[in-house]
Amino acid sequence: LLSPKSLGNMDSRIGFIVLFCLIGLTCAEPVRFLDCGSTSGKVIGVDINPCPTQPCQLHKGDAYSVNVTFSSGVETSKSTAVVHGIVAGVPLPFPIPEDDGCKCGIQCPIQKDNTYHYLNTLSVKAEYPAIKVVVEWELRDASSSDLFCIKFPVQIVS
Structure with missing residues (x-):
């Protein structure tokens, strides 16, 4: 039979396991992406x-x-x-609130x-259709070369 002391240890182990599982559910993994021309x-x-x-x-x-x-290969x-x-296969402009990268966490x-x-x-605007789409996100330097260009799939849902 189990003693009160062993039950207390079991409760703390179960609590730790539950906490560990919950942490795993809330932590998203890095997004898989394709580099589409980071020059x-x-x-x-x-x-x-x-x-x-x-x-x-x-x-x-x-x-x-x-x-x-990202790491920069140039000064800009x-x-x-x-x-x-x-x-x-058709690229459609996707508005973002701020297109100036120097106002988005980057010190220029x-x-x-x-x-x-x-x-x-x-x-994601309410009027967007529910659709699978590939997002292409570029950050261009002063000469319009890509500091990064990434593509990643998303699915817009209701």
């Missing part, structure tokens, strides 16, 4: 929050934070973001060989 930088990682499964399910009316960690005084949704001027964390918001 003046290199992408290290992409995180979208919340995105517990992939492809990310983006709910109409919600906003999602996008964090791209400015950076500009351009985002498209690719539907049936950008220095060669430094690592940066670009942070922006992806808002």
